[in-house]
Amino acid sequence: MRERMREQLGAKKSDQFDVKQDRGGIADIEFMVQYGVLAKAGRHSGLLQYTDNIRLLDELSQTGWLSAEEAELLADAYRAYRSYVHKLTLQEQRAMADTSAFAELRQSVAALWQRLMEA
Template identity: 40%
Template sequence: MTQFWVLGYAHQFPALVKWTDNLRIIDTVADVGLLSPEQAETLQSAYLTLRDHYHQLTLSGVKLASQTDVLNEIRQQVSALWQSCLGDKRTSENKE
């Protein structure tokens, strides 16, 4: 999602290219009004939780994350934000 915002909106919001890390890009996306502060916090929290989880898996030699209630909740939150922010905005009448 961060790459999409940088590539899709940097021409309109040059501040989006200032940082290369996801957390500060998400801050900037919220600062320019493409996300609400609450949405940005949700994405940052999800990113940090998943990153920590996958780092722990890497250190323990495990290749794949198991399904947990916490990870499923995070996935649902991020999927909802994806649909809200980046999903298909066409009306159902125009979809083919």
């Protein structure tokens, strides 16, 4: 399902990165958080206290589903992406960036996606 969303909603040009929809972007982080909550909430009630991704990432690290470093990486990426998107939204622009933007974050988020979601 996520791959279909990337194809339909992501950047259509190879030199652009859709911060929300492309691989390693916001939606990937949100999907990982949602999957982790669904997988672990039955045994870890702390996951039911919050609805925001940043606190849920912290809770997911406490369950062992993510390491503290992985949770911090995803939270930092999420904050950086959201800040960028907010600036573009104020300028009434789409959440697009050059492919070189956020390259390291994108790669790290994509690697976590592969480990957690494609294993």
